[in-house]
Amino acid sequence: MEKLNPNYGGMQYNRCGNSGVLLPALSLGLWHNFGDTTPFEVSQAIARTAFEAGITHFDLANNYGPEPGAAERFMGKMIQADFKPHRDELFISTKAAYDMWDGPYGSWASRKHLMASLDQSLRRMNLDYVDLFYCHRYDPETPLEETLQALVDIVRAGKALYIGLSRWPLEAARQGYDYLKQQHVPCLIYQGRLNLFDRAPITERTLPDAMAHGAGFIAFSPLAQGLLTDRYLNGIPEDSRMARDGRFLHADALTEQRLQQIRRLNDIATERGESLASMALNWILHQKGVTSVLIGASSPEQLRKNLACLSSPPFTGKQLAAISKTLE
Numbered sequence: 001m002e003k004l005n006p007n008y009g010g011m012q013y014n015r016c017g018n019s020g021v022l023l024p025a026l027s028l029g030l031w032h033n034f035g036d037t038t039p040f041e042v043s044q045a046i047a048r049t050a051f052e053a054g055i056t057h058f059d060l061a062n063n064y065g066p067e068p069g070a071a072e073r074f075m076g077k078m079i080q081a082d083f084k085p086h087r088d089e090l091f092i093s094t095k096a097a098y099d100m101w102d103g104p105y106g107s108w109a110s111r112k113h114l115m116a117s118l119d120q121s122l123r124r125m126n127l128d129y130v131d132l133f134y135c136h137r138y139d140p141e142t143p144l145e146e147t148l149q150a151l152v153d154i155v156r157a158g159k160a161l162y163i164g165l166s167r168w169p170l171e172a173a174r175q176g177y178d179y180l181k182q183q184h185v186p187c188l189i190y191q192g193r194l195n196l197f198d199r200a201p202i203t204e205r206t207l208p209d210a211m212a213h214g215a216g217f218i219a220f221s222p223l224a225q226g227l228l229t230d231r232y233l234n235g236i237p238e239d240s241r242m243a244r245d246g247r248f249l250h251a252d253a254l255t256e257q258r259l260q261q262i263r264r265l266n267d268i269a270t271e272r273g274e275s276l277a278s279m280a281l282n283w284i285l286h287q288k289g290v291t292s293v294l295i296g297a298s299s300p301e302q303l304r305k306n307l308a309c310l311s312s313p314p315f316t317g318k319q320l321a322a323i324s325k326t327l328e
């Protein structure tokens with residue numbers, strides 16, 4: 001296998017909040033296509049393509065698979081096969097708090113779960129530390145201070161360099177930013193779902209609030225799991241996420257109204273001289289406070305195509321108005 005040769009000049013890097021860290025405008029998520037049901041060589045080709053394009057940030061979680069843990073095991077193999085000489089060029093994140101193992105400690109955000117889960121993640125990836133460790137969801141049953149102090153202690157123990165919060169409601173996230181700052185382990189980044197069909201981080205203010213607290217923001221599912229591409233314009237292809245793995249993207253998401261919106265957005269993208277995927281990614285990159293857009297890909301070709309968003313033309317007022325009208 002050829003040596004990796006990342007093209008750092010071809011990627012844009014954005015400062016993450018008030019921190020010293022730069023993250024690539026596009027990051028790669030390993031939620032789908034890196035588990036036991038995907039051949040190692042296919043996942044490896046996607047990861048190699050990403051890194052060669054200057055994508056230094058790879059996002060995982062304890063439960064990414066299938067089966068849970070498989071994506072982290074893939075990363076362990078990938079490090080062995082390709083990434084080991086590049087460890088200091090990579091920014092690897094993982095998360096805990098969703099269901100991972102049986103019994104009372106296998107989920108949510110107690111100190112017990114977070115500490116044990118991260119130790120398991122490090123073993124699966126064969127790493128001494130991760131660059132970023134997230135609490136994957138807010139746990140209303142665990143005292144906030146217990147969760148936050150566990151995150152602080154994880155950094156102090158050298159098992160993660162930075163802390164992130166994912167999907168936390170606004171008020172809890174605010175308390176999190178304040179607590180972490182007081183402990184001198186400021187929250188690096190907030191991870192939330194943001195795409196043309198789901199603008200909750202803007203309307204519910206978790207995006208501007210992260211920025212106001214000096215944290216970066218990374219947008220997950222930026223293509224609404226593939227809906228914001230040309231994938232479903234003419235039916236449901238057999239090799240698509242919706243057909244292969246209906247766990248998180250169901251066919252009932254494709255209502256006639258949704259399809260009409262996708263067609264109209266596709267027309268606007270065509271008028272702009274780009275693909276719908278590229279326009280959808282570029283729209284997120286233009287939102288104030290967004291550090292990085294966390295994409296998924298089932299092939300190296302998809303990933304290469306999506307890189308086009310980095311050189312998309314700026315939006316005109318007329319185009320933005322047409323997009324808003326489509327989404328009404």
Ligand SMILES: NC(=O)c1ccc[n+]([C@@H]2O[C@H](COP(=O)([O-])OP(=O)(O)OC[C@H]3O[C@@H](n4cnc5c(N)ncnc54)[C@H](OP(=O)(O)O)[C@@H]3O)[C@@H](O)[C@H]2O)c1
Nearest residue numbers: 029030031220221222223224225226229240241295296298
């Ligand atoms: N914090 C959280 O709770 C949370 C939740 C969800 C995700 N995430 C993170 O966000 C990452 C990305 O999420 P996501 O995979 O839902 O992102 P996404 O970018 O919205 O969807 C990716 C999928 O869209 C399709 N696609 C991508 N580019 C395409 C193109 N050019 N043409 C046609 N289809 C294309 C592919 O599906 P096909 O299989 O159909 O080809 C691909 O797997 C995850 O890996 C994870 O790291 C975090």
